Every structure is written in structure tokens, then in C-alpha cells.
């Protein structure tokens with residue numbers, strides 16, 4: 462085993478395509494269990510959406526999706542990674558909301574939400590308890606049909622303020638709407654409510670480097686800048702992966718505007734008995750495997766799979782001498798100027814809702830810098846249809862309107878900034894190849910399609926954001942493990958020789 466970026470074998474038990482959290486977790490678990498694993502990633506960096514970037518000649522560092530995840534991440538990291546990684550997961554104590562209906566601070570767990578709902582929103586204690594118990598106990602079998610809207614109508618009729626408190630963070634976190642199944646809302650909400658919101662102390666750069674070390678220790682061969690072009694299929698079975706001749710043509714400011722480096726695997730075909738794709742589900746089916754390899758009924762189901770929404774982000778680095786006020790900003794601040802919660806408004810180019818992540822030196826102990834990342838949900842089509850000039854102007858507008866909005870929480874923000882930059886749905890697409898720049902893969906109907914890939918093509922598995930439960934940091938890690946188990950069972954049943 463090589464475990465480095467060069468000196469690869471001609472064949473593997475399994476090739477994992479994509480180094481998002483699901484792909485890396487699957488690769489790690491499979492290698493730890495003795496499978497010969499190659500992990501190929503099209504970007505020159507590991508992590509997928511769980512990544513970071515430098516600007517200003519390595520003066521400023523920005524995390525893309527390190528905003529908060531449920532406590533379950535500690536257990537999952539301990540099980541599928543190691544204790545050192547799990548031990549760095551810490552709680553974000555101050556989650557704030559500010560909108561026309563309420564302004565409050567919470568630790569974002571069941572006890573504190575119960576207190577708020579009873580004292581502040583004047584909901585009877587028994588209703589609050591019944592809501593939490595129902596959300597926790599929702600299962601696949603008894604509540605497939607109930608929508609999240611119906612769930613709220615049942616417990617909090619005519620209370621748009623309560624719906625906003627309970628729904629806005631979840632919609633921000635994974636794009637879900639009131640029309641999605643209550644089951645998916647209930648699982649994610651209950652995951653967070655069990656103990657609040659957590660983060661990784663040390664930043665995504667440290668997190669991913671620890672994941673890489675663990676994969677190397679377990680013998681995963683890792684190839685970055687190695688885009689899988691085609692999954693080879695022979696007689697209805699996976700036979701390997703062809704790596705594209707050229708890495709993606711993305712100019713990376715972090716690399717001084719140069720494009721991705723070149724991997725020694727470019728243009729090569731590597732054989733394998735199984736493939737686990739961590740790429741976008743639809744990209745896996747149509748771009749990498751080829752629709753000619755699937756049955757008509759499977760393709761009919763695949764066509765019904767909706768992509769999840771994308772995002773915009775504005776990354777801000779404060780000057781070294783400038784600081785943020787934690788009492789005003791908190792760790793995570795959900796803001797909106799819309800009169801009421803409206804999932805459609807959350808996607809509009811005319812942004813009314815922004816979520817700010819405030820990063821203090823405690824995020825990366827040893828540094829003294831403060832950063833802000835403003836995120837908003839977005840629709841890819843609003844950005845993809847713009848001309849180059851319109852796109853540049855829209856990005857600039859995104860930055861300026863964000864700074865205007867932020868002035869309320871960080872006065873004189875413009876004077877305090879050392880660096881600012883924006884990312885759009887197009888950015889997310891360019892860097893991850895997710896169709897539509899989807900931040901959370903596909904809607905929930907993608908799960909059944911993802912889980913049945915191997916019934917269509919022996920040895921083909923998928924793990925990555927599909928549906929609300931299998932998205933986000935925790936969902937991706939857990940789905941990576943689930944798909945690894947499936948792949949392992951297949952490999953064991955189909956031993957060579």
C-alpha cells in the first residue's frame with residue numbers, strides 16, 4: 462500500500478470517487494477492514510464542501526461549511542475515524558436569532574428551546590413536550606405522508622413566529638421546506654436538539670489533515686487532482702475507473718491563479734471490483750456510469766430526483782487588530798428582515814435572510830484572527846444565466862449588501878476588513894462538480910435511487926448528500942459508513958479467484 466499521492470497500483474478492491482466526508486469515511490472504514498482502496502478526488506485538496514481556502518498569501522483562512530453540526534458527530538468520528546479527531550469537537554454556546562418577529566440567544570438544545578417556547582412564546586408546556594416527543598419519534602413507517610407544515614399546524618396553528626424559530630435554522634442548514642416530509646425534519650431537528658450545535662476546534666484545515674493521516678495509516682491510496690471521467694462497466698459489473706486526461710480548468714487564487722496540479726493518474730484506467738461514488742448522485746448516473754447501463758424504470762425514478770438548493774457565501778477577514786464582540790454576534794447568528802418565514806424568500810437573489818458564522822481565535826487556538834462567513838441559500842439558475850459582466854456585478858452587489866446588513870452587528874465593518882470575497886452557486890459547482898452547485902446534493906427521493914445503484918450495476922455504490930438525513934457533516938459521515946458496509950458485503954461475497 463502506498464497511502465501517498467504517487468506510486469499507485471493497477472488494480473484495487475474498490476475505488477472511491479470523491480473525498481467529501483462520505484467518500485473519505487467510506488474509504489477509511491473499508492481500508493481499516495482490510496480492503497485495498499484507492500480514493501480519487503478531482504480537486505487538488507481533500508474535503509469536498511468540508512474544506513477551506515487561503516487568501517492574501519496565506520494570511521487569511523476561510524472555512525466553507527464549518528458552521529455547526531449535531532453532537533452525534535463526536536460518536537461517529539470516534540467510531541469511523543479516531544479519538545483525537547472526536548476530542549476536538551466542541552459546542553458552540555451562543556446561537557442567536559434576529560428577525561422582525563424576535564431577537565434571542567439560545568444554546569439550541571431541547572431544554573433551552575422548551576424554556577423559550579414556554580416563557581417567551583407562551584406555548585403550554587404540555588404542547589412543547591408533545592411536539593418534541595413527536596419530532597423525536599417520527600419513523601419511516603408511521604409518518605411518510607405528513608409534511609413538516611402539517612406537523613407545525615398540529616402543534617402550533619397560527620403561530621408563524623414559532624414556525625420560524627423551529628424551521629429557519631433547519632432550512633438554512635439543509636434547504637428543507639415546509640412541504641418536505643416531517644420525518645426528515647424531525648430527525649435533523651432532534652439530532653440538533655439532543656445537545657445543541659458543535660464545531661471542530663482547529664478549523665477544517667486541521668480536521669481534513671487529521672482525516673488524511675488516518676486514511677494513510679489505514680493504507681488508503683489517495684490521488685488528488687484526479688477526476689474520474691468514467692466508471693467502467695463490463696457485463697453489468699463494475700470493472701474500474703478511467704481518470705480524465707486533464708484536471709478541471711479552475712483557476713485557483715490560492716495557487717496564485719494557476720490551475721489544479723497534475724496527478725500521475727491522469728489519463729489512466731485503474732481496475733477495481735467495486736466503485737463507491739461520492740460525487741453528485743445524478744452526475745454519478747449520467748456523467749460517470751452512463752445511462753445506457755441502467756434500466757428504464759430506474760432512470761424514470763432518477764429523473765424524478767430533485768436537486769437541493771445551492772448557496773452564496775461572503776468571506777470576511779478582519780484586520781489583525783480588529784475583534785468581534787461575542788455578546789452581540791454570538792457564534793452563529795440567524796438573521797432575516799422578511800416579516801415571516803418563507804422558504805421561497807430564502808432562495809431569492811434579493812437576500813432577506815443571512816446566517817453569519819463568527820470565528821474567534823478559539824476556532825483556531827494559537828491564532829489571534831477574527832473571521833466572518835455570511836451564508837444564504839441560493840438558486841443556481843439565478844446565477845448561471847448571467848453574462849460575465851452581470852455575474853461580476855452581482856457578486857459585487859452580494860458583497861456590498863452583505864456588508865450593509867452586517868453593519869447592524871459589526872459597526873464600521875468596512876473599515877475593519879482586511880479581505881472580502883464572495884462565492885456563488887457557480888463557485889460550488891466548479892469546485893465539486895455538483896449539478897446545480899447543490900450544497901446538499903438531492904432531495905430525499907435521491908436516497909432510494911442512491912441505495913439501489915448496486916442492484917442495477919453489480920459493485921456500484923454511492924454515498925453523499927441525498928436527502929436531509931444523509932446530508933451535512935454528520936449525515937455524510939454516517940452515510941459513508943453505511944455505503945462502506947454495503948460495499949464490503951459485496952466484496953466479501955464476490956471474492957477474487
Ligand SMILES: Cc1cc2nc3c(=O)[nH]c(=O)nc-3n(C[C@H](O)[C@H](O)[C@H](O)COP(=O)(O)OP(=O)(O)OC[C@H]3O[C@@H](n4cnc5c(N)ncnc54)[C@H](O)[C@@H]3O)c2cc1C
Pocket residue numbers: 478479480481482483484501502503504507508509510511525526527528529530687688689690739740741749772773774836889892893894895899900901902924925926932933934935937
Ligand atoms: C455553503 C455551505 C455551508 C454548509 N454548512 C454546513 C454546516 O454548517 N453544517 C453541516 O453539517 N453541513 C454544512 N454544509 C453541508 C456539508 O458541507 C455537506 O453536506 C457535506 O460536506 C457533503 O459531504 P459529501 O460527502 O456529500 O460530499 P461533498 O462535500 O459534496 O464532496 C464530493 C466530492 O466529490 C468530488 N468529486 C465529484 N465528482 C468527482 C469526480 N468525477 N472525480 C473525482 N472527484 C469527484 C468533489 O470534488 C468533492 O470533493 C454546508 C454546505 C455548503 C455548501
